[in-house]
Amino acid sequence: MNSKFSNHDQVGLVSTFDELIHIGFQGPMNAICWNRNLVGDFKEIVAKLQLRENVTDIAREELLALSLTPAGAMARETILNDLQLLTDLGALPVLNLLKSYERDEELDFISTDVYSYHVDRSPIAADTFLCTYYGAASEMIPNDQVEQKVLIPEIRQKLQDLYDGPAAEFEDFLKDYSFDLHYQPKPHAHPLNLGVGHLWKLAVDHPEQQVLPCVHRAPIENDGEYRLLLIC
Structure with missing residues (x-):
């Protein structure tokens, strides 16, 4: 298969x-x-949908109610089909019209928002599915090209300074606030853009997982352009 x-x-x-x-x-x-x-x-489709919040969930009925050209109708059929395939699988796919995600700016030395390279965690065997239909696309990065932020000495020290509980429970603190899910690219790392239109399955951190979870992040949105994204 010829692909980048x-x-x-x-x-x-x-x-x-x-x-x-x-x-x-x-x-x-x-x-x-x-x-x-x-x-x-x-x-x-993006032009005719209504953005009600920075991240707006688009219901199937809302998609069906749009008056579209034949080309728009073809795009809608693809989205509806993807939603149905994943729903039949037992997943709970969501279609988002997206202006921007909420930023985590509480701490100046570590961020836990989705613009930071991170892995997803689940208590059960599950995978993350996503597809960008329009707009800037997500990125991922090989696991050997990142370092877990909580293992970087200066970040770890600042988190220890922030933490005021028993030393034995420090790791639980990191997990409870999702600090341990976030990664920093190493010098000369090579992120991979996931592109538009492809449907991806990404490995998640869960007890039965046999491989390392996929490190990925949301992109910075293009100026004046919304994203249309399926995710579950």
Whole structure:
């Protein structure tokens, strides 16, 4: 399969949804991509949807109510089909029209918002699915090109200064506030842009996971442009 993702050990490439679901992660591969070139006018959908909050959940009924050109209708059909495929799988996909996510600016030495490289955590065996239909696309980065922020000495010291509980419970504190989920790229790291239109399955940190969780982040949005994103 000819794709810009072909040369990345971290990425498995598939050409159907069935393969996306049934092919498992192994070794350094903790992201699987249903590589697609979507047809239709997704920009038209973005232009006709109503942004009610910075991150607005778009219901299926709202999508169906749009009056669209044939190209817009093709794009809508793709989105509805993706939502249905994931729902049939037992997932809870959400379609977001997105201006920006909330920023975490409480501490000046560590951030826990989604613009920071992070991994997802789940108490059960689950994967993260996402697809950017329009706008800036998410990024991921190989695990050997990042360092867990709570292990960086100066950050760890500042967190210890912030913490006022028993030393034996410091690691629980890091976990409770999600500090341990965030990573800093090493010098000369090479992030990978996930592109528009591809449906991704990313490995999550959970007790049964056999591979390292996928480190990823939300992009900085393009000026004056919303994102249209499926995620679950």
